[in-house]
Amino acid sequence: MSKNLINRDSKYIAEIEKIRFFPVAPIGGDGCYIIEENGRRLLDFAGSWGAAGLGYSHPAITEAIKKASKSMASASLLSYASEPAIALAEELISIVPGNIPRKVWFGHSGSDANDMVVRLLEAATGRRRFISFYGAYHGGVSGSMSVSGHSSQTHSPKREGVVYLTYPNPYRSELEDNSPENILKKLDQLFNTTCPPKEVAAVFIEPIQSDGGVIVPPSGFMKSLEKKCREHGILIVVDEVKVGLGRSGLMHAFEHDGLTPDIITFGKALGGGLPLSAVVGPSEIMDFAPAFSIMTASGNPVSVSAGRTVLKTIENENLISNANIVGKNLQDGFRELANQHELIGDVRGRGLAIGVELVKNRHKEKKAAKLETAKIVYRAYELGLIIFYVGMESNVLELTPPLIMNENESKLGLEILNQAFTDVSNDLVPDSVIEKYKGW
Ligand SMILES: Cc1ncc(COP(=O)(O)O)c(C=O)c1O
Known part of the structure; x- marks a missing residue:
C-alpha cells in the first residue's frame, strides 16, 4: 500500500x-x-x-489507442462523419440478433446510455412511465438513476411514475414471496389499477441483476415478462452494461433467456478501459429528433477504436x-x-x-x-x-x-x-x- x-x-x-x-x-x-x-x-x-x-x-488495445491518437480523425462525432465510430456502429449492429433496421448512439458510460434511453423513450413514445426492479442499478446520472432501485441511491428522489417489481431471487424464494408467478401477478394488478399499461414506455431490466446481488433470474421469467409487455406495446430495454459482451458465456446475457430486446445498452468493457458506451435500438426510435442527446466528445476516434478492438479480441482470443x-x-x-x-x-x-x-x-x-x-x-x-x-x-x-x-x-x-x-x-x-x- x-x-x-x-x-x-x-x-x-x-x-x-x-x-x-x-x-x-x-x-x-x-x-x-x-x-x-x-x-x-x-x-x-x-x-x-x-x-x-x-x-x-x-497489447491490442494499447496499439489501437496509439494508432487512433496519432492522427485524430476529429475529437467528436456530433458534426463529423467519423470512420471508426461508423465502423463500430456497424459491428455492434451486426452482433445484435434480429433483422430490423437499427442505429447506434455513443456515450461515455453506462449511466449516460441508460439516461439517454429514458429521455428518448419518453419523448418518442409519448408514454411517461417505466417499469424497473428493486435492486436495479442503471446508472448515476438523473435519468438512469431515476429508473434504478438500488439501496445506494436513496439520496436522490425517484422519477414520478416508475413502478418497481421485485427481481426474482431463487436463493430467497422460500423466505420472501418473490416467485416469478407472484411478480407477474403483481404487474397485472398494477396494470389494472394504478399503472395503466398504455402509460408505460418500457421496462428496464438487467439480465443478471448485478449490483443488486448478482441474481440470476429463474428460467422462463424474462420470457413471460417480455410476453406481457409486448401485449401492451411496452418496449424491452436490456441493460448489458456489466454482464454483456461475452462475460456471461454468450455474447449477450439476454440470450440465455431467449429475449428479443428493443433497445440494448452497452458500456464498461466496451471501451477496453476507456470511457465508452453505446445504445443499439430501432432506427425509427433512434432517429426521433436531431440533436436530442448529444455530448461533444462521444464517439471520439480513440474510444471507439478501443471499442472495435475489444469486439475483435473477444472473437480472436x-x-x-x-x-x-x-x-x-x-x-x-x-x-x-x-x-x-x-x-x-x-x-x-x-x-x-x-x-x-x-x-x-x-x-x-x-x-x-x-x-x-x-x-x-x-x-x-x-x-x-x-x-x-x-x-x-x-x-x-x-x-x-x-x-x-x-x-x-x-x-x-x-x-x-x-x-x-x-x-x-x-x-x-x-x-x-x-x-x-x-x-x-
Ligand atoms: C447494469 C449496470 N448498468 C449501468 C451501470 C452504470 O455504468 P457506469 O457506472 O459505467 O456509468 C452500471 C454500473 O455499475 C451497471 O452495473
Missing part, C-alpha cells in the same frame, strides 16, 4: 466519487493484475467493476469460451469452499459474472453476513487479491474478472479467498480495520 497516494486521495478526491473497500493504490497493471507502488502484484477478480474486460494494458471454462472452475471452486466455510450460502452466476452470497445460519434464515463480507474482502486484499462486494445488504462477493483470466489465476484467487475466510473466522481482522472502508 502507498501511504502517499492514499493520503493524497483522501485529501483531493471527493468522497461522493468513492466506493472503497481497502487501501489499494495502483500505479500500473498488466493482464489480470494491478501493481502497487512497492511492486506488489494483485490478482484482480473485480476487473475495475467490469470495465477492464480485457484486463489491463492488453475465444474469450466467450474462456468465460465459460474459467467461470465454471470458479463456481465449482466456491462450491468446494462452501464445504469448509459455513458463511458461503449461495454460489451463482453465468460465465465470468459470479456472485457468492455470505450468510449466517445458511440452513434457516440466511441472515446477511455484512461485517464478515467486508472483512473477507479486506483480508483478501492483504493476501494479494482484489474482490469487491455488492448486494442490497452488502453481503455478496462479486466476481467480474477480465475475460482473459486463465485457470491458474482463477485457482490462485480461490486459494487466497480460502485463506481469507479462514483468517476472518479466526478473528484476524479486527472491526477497527474496516471501519474506514464502508463500501457502499
Whole structure:
C-alpha cells in the first residue's frame, strides 16, 4: 500500500466519487493484475467493476489507442462523419440478433446510455412511465438513476411514475414471496389499477441483476415478462452494461433467456478501459429528433477504436469460451469452499459474472453476513487479491474478472479467498480495520 497516494486521495478526491473497500493504490497493471507502488502484484477478480474486460494494458488495445491518437480523425462525432465510430456502429449492429433496421448512439458510460434511453423513450413514445426492479442499478446520472432501485441511491428522489417489481431471487424464494408467478401477478394488478399499461414506455431490466446481488433470474421469467409487455406495446430495454459482451458465456446475457430486446445498452468493457458506451435500438426510435442527446466528445476516434478492438479480441482470443471454462472452475471452486466455510450460502452466476452470497445460519434464515463480507474482502486484499462486494445488504462477493483470466489465476484467487475466510473466522481482522472502508 502507498501511504502517499492514499493520503493524497483522501485529501483531493471527493468522497461522493468513492466506493472503497481497502487501501489499494495502483500505479500500473498488466493482464489480470494491478501493481502497487512497492511492486506488489494483485490478482484482480473485480476487473475495475467490469470495465477492464480485457484486463489491463492488453497489447491490442494499447496499439489501437496509439494508432487512433496519432492522427485524430476529429475529437467528436456530433458534426463529423467519423470512420471508426461508423465502423463500430456497424459491428455492434451486426452482433445484435434480429433483422430490423437499427442505429447506434455513443456515450461515455453506462449511466449516460441508460439516461439517454429514458429521455428518448419518453419523448418518442409519448408514454411517461417505466417499469424497473428493486435492486436495479442503471446508472448515476438523473435519468438512469431515476429508473434504478438500488439501496445506494436513496439520496436522490425517484422519477414520478416508475413502478418497481421485485427481481426474482431463487436463493430467497422460500423466505420472501418473490416467485416469478407472484411478480407477474403483481404487474397485472398494477396494470389494472394504478399503472395503466398504455402509460408505460418500457421496462428496464438487467439480465443478471448485478449490483443488486448478482441474481440470476429463474428460467422462463424474462420470457413471460417480455410476453406481457409486448401485449401492451411496452418496449424491452436490456441493460448489458456489466454482464454483456461475452462475460456471461454468450455474447449477450439476454440470450440465455431467449429475449428479443428493443433497445440494448452497452458500456464498461466496451471501451477496453476507456470511457465508452453505446445504445443499439430501432432506427425509427433512434432517429426521433436531431440533436436530442448529444455530448461533444462521444464517439471520439480513440474510444471507439478501443471499442472495435475489444469486439475483435473477444472473437480472436475465444474469450466467450474462456468465460465459460474459467467461470465454471470458479463456481465449482466456491462450491468446494462452501464445504469448509459455513458463511458461503449461495454460489451463482453465468460465465465470468459470479456472485457468492455470505450468510449466517445458511440452513434457516440466511441472515446477511455484512461485517464478515467486508472483512473477507479486506483480508483478501492483504493476501494479494482484489474482490469487491455488492448486494442490497452488502453481503455478496462479486466476481467480474477480465475475460482473459486463465485457470491458474482463477485457482490462485480461490486459494487466497480460502485463506481469507479462514483468517476472518479466526478473528484476524479486527472491526477497527474496516471501519474506514464502508463500501457502499
Ligand atoms: C447494469 C449496470 N448498468 C449501468 C451501470 C452504470 O455504468 P457506469 O457506472 O459505467 O456509468 C452500471 C454500473 O455499475 C451497471 O452495473
